[in-house]
Amino acid sequence: MPNERINWYPGHMAKTRRLLIEQLRAVDAVIELCDARAPQATRNPDLEKLTRDKTRILVLNKADLADDRQTARWLEHFRRQGLAAMRFNSNGGKVKDILGYIEQASKPALDRYAARGVRKTVRFMVIGIPNVGKSTFINRLHGSAIAKAGDRPGVTRANQWVKIGPFLEILDTPGMLPPRLDDQQGARLLAYLGSIRDEIMDTEDLAGGLMALLYQIDPAALSARYKLPEDCGTEPHELIEAACKGRGWLLSGGRYDTDRAAALVLDEFRGGKIGKITIEEARS
Numbered sequence: 001m002p003n004e005r006i007n008w009y010p011g012h013m014a015k016t017r018r019l020l021i022e023q024l025r026a027v028d029a030v031i032e033l034c035d036a037r038a039p040q041a042t043r044n045p046d047l048e049k050l051t052r053d054k055t056r057i058l059v060l061n062k063a064d065l066a067d068d069r070q071t072a073r074w075l076e077h078f079r080r081q082g083l084a085a086m087r088f089n090s091n092g093g094k095v096k097d098i099l100g101y102i103e104q105a106s107k108p109a110l111d112r113y114a115a116r117g118v119r120k121t122v123r124f125m126v127i128g129i130p131n132v133g134k135s136t137f138i139n140r141l142h143g144s145a146i147a148k149a150g151d152r153p154g155v156t157r158a159n160q161w162v163k164i165g166p167f168l169e170i171l172d173t174p175g176m177l178p179p180r181l182d183d184q185q186g187a188r189l190l191a192y193l194g195s196i197r198d199e200i201m202d203t204e205d206l207a208g209g210l211m212a213l214l215y216q217i218d219p220a221a222l223s224a225r226y227k228l229p230e231d232c233g234t235e236p237h238e239l240i241e242a243a244c245k246g247r248g249w250l251l252s253g254g255r256y257d258t259d260r261a262a263a264l265v266l267d268e269f270r271g272g273k274i275g276k277i278t279i280e281e282a283r284s
Contacts, residue, residue, distance in 0.1 A: 073282030130175030207262035208236025
């Protein structure tokens with residue numbers, strides 16, 4: 001990618017932050033989602049500060065797209081920090097696993113209500129940055145597509161309460177990025193995962209940077225997917241051109257269709273078609 005800074009903070013996110021602060025008073029606990037392929041980069045430090053007084057569960061979502069060994073290391077990393085952390089796949093994960101965590105996190109609130117002779121609904125808030133799968137996660141818990149979901153940032157634009165059981169309600173909230181993306185390496189990871197809109201960046205440079213990173217992490221998987229020759233270069237533009245040749249993405253006269261290649265590389269990585277790859281190494 002070029003050296004230009006990534007700095008994307010849509011106007012509605014300031015409103016999102018205000019609404020989140022207001023709604024926090026009405027919830028008993030918080031479920032924070034991050035992307036298992038880049039667990040630290042896909043956490044918003046501002047959300048962590050705002051919710052630190054609440055019981056929290058950290059869910060490494062889309063774990064089926066990540067390297068299992070790296071996910072295990074990340075879970076250990078977060079648990080050493082005192083966080084209740086678990087892995088989950090919203091498109092096919094075991095709902096009973098997350099409900100078990102929710103039941104455990106609900107116990108302090110339920111005990112308080114029971115001491116007053118009250119049987120009250122426990123309320124959770126689901127938070128996270130854009131495109132980590134919050135709405136899909138809630139749909140899995142509910143058992144139907146009650147929350148609007150999509151594979152791009154900004155689909156959820158308003159808070160929505162979803163009733164999961166007779167005594168459990170969950171609040172779906174819009175994704176919230178920090179106002180400033182000071183960690184540009186982390187910002188690039190967000191861009192690769194689709195948490196920042198592709199339209200604000202040069203897509204070819206973005207895809208080339210992603211291919212260069214994947215070539216470092218798992219060259220065999222990348223080479224197999226795009227039929228890269230053993231002697232191909234490792235610079236971003238060289239990898240994009242090699243993919244065009246390998247997959248037949250050519251224009252008239254044999255010119256490389258790099259626009260098509262860039263769009264497909266990003267789409268295939270985000271959909272897990274290149275392999276189970278974690279792009280942020282677990283912290284020791």
